[in-house]
Amino acid sequence: MGDPVDVRRLLTGAGVSIAVIALAGCTSSNAGVQTPELEPRGTVLTTVKPTRQDLTNTISLAGKVAINPVFGIVAPKSGELRYLQRPPSPTRYDQETWVATVWRKGRPYSVEIPAGATMAGRLMEDRADVTAGMPVVSARHMGYGIVADIDSAMAYRISGAAKSVEGQIKNGPGPFKCKPLGTIAALPAGTIPAPPPTSPAPNASGAPDPQPEPEAPSGGEGSEPTGLQLVCTAPSGIKLINGAAVTLNLVTGKADNALVLPVEAIAGTQGRGKVDLVGPDRVRKTVDVVLGLTDGKVVQIKSGLKGDETVAIPGPNLPTAAAVPGDQPSGFTG
Secondary structure (H helix, E strand, O other): OOOOHHHHHHHHHHHHHHHHHHHHHHHOOOOOOOOOOOOOOOOOOEEOOOEEEEEEEEEEEEEEEEEOEEEEEEEEOEEEEEEEEOOOOOOOOOOEEEEEEEEEOOOOEEEEEEEOOEEEEEOOOOOEEOOOOOOEEEEOOOOOOEEOOOOOHHHHOOOOOEEEEEEEEEOOOOOEEEEOOOOOOOOOEEEEOOOOOOOOOEEEOOOOOOOOOOOOOOOOOOOOOOOEEEEEEEOOOOOOOOOEEEEEEEEEEEEEEEEEEEEEHEEEEEEEEEEEOOOOOOOEEEEEEEEEEEEOOOOEEEEEEOOOOOOOOOOOOOOOOOOOOOOOOOOOOO
């Protein structure tokens, strides 16, 4: 008879073989699984649906108290601008003052300076063609006012008019209503023309008397240019100190139950914009929308969406302007 079989060695060898086969089987079954990684380029990862909410466009500005601040008066209509022959008397500021007329299709539209102010200068040439909302006259408020500079990025949010303004003087009175004056548009330098010459009266001999040189009007030499700024006046009961710091809160518009999207989902922030809609196949489709108010977080969608769409975040990239041959980037040093 042969040597006795070592059962333990056989079982041990069989166990090793089974383990190797099992390990190989596990390896082969996972061969098709890829290592987790980023989604393919262009895949939409974040989406949002339009919602509805009451929207108030509120802006906070830093201002200060100023004496006799200058503000702009705009053309009421588009047409031809015609100034009065003589500038109005600077001492008459207790009532509205007619200073110019815009003629449109044979019909006159008056340009008037409000009570409490006097004319500071002409901003356009006489008989110039103007458009509605264009500053044509600078006026000077007589007394204390509050002036706040406006960053150009906020200009379209304010849109030339504030529905209501509240002021708070630092370490002083407030909050109080502040009445806006004129427009926020930047004003060019204003000029006050010399009065027209008068015909000399003859003396007893029949020869005209020598006339002195015409004097410049007592209103001064016009107004200095300004940047974008808001000028408003506080109630008479509010004590103001020249140069005191003031915080102004502007409400420039309100919309009830407005359809809104986050600002990150929109290309553009004023007037017209674009959004990317996402279909069931996760493919983007860019559509145009009409925009309304914004509070800096969401933007009102006035038209272009029904409200049940799925919108991609971030929004579409607007094409950049084509480079002009010969242009160099800012800061380029030959």
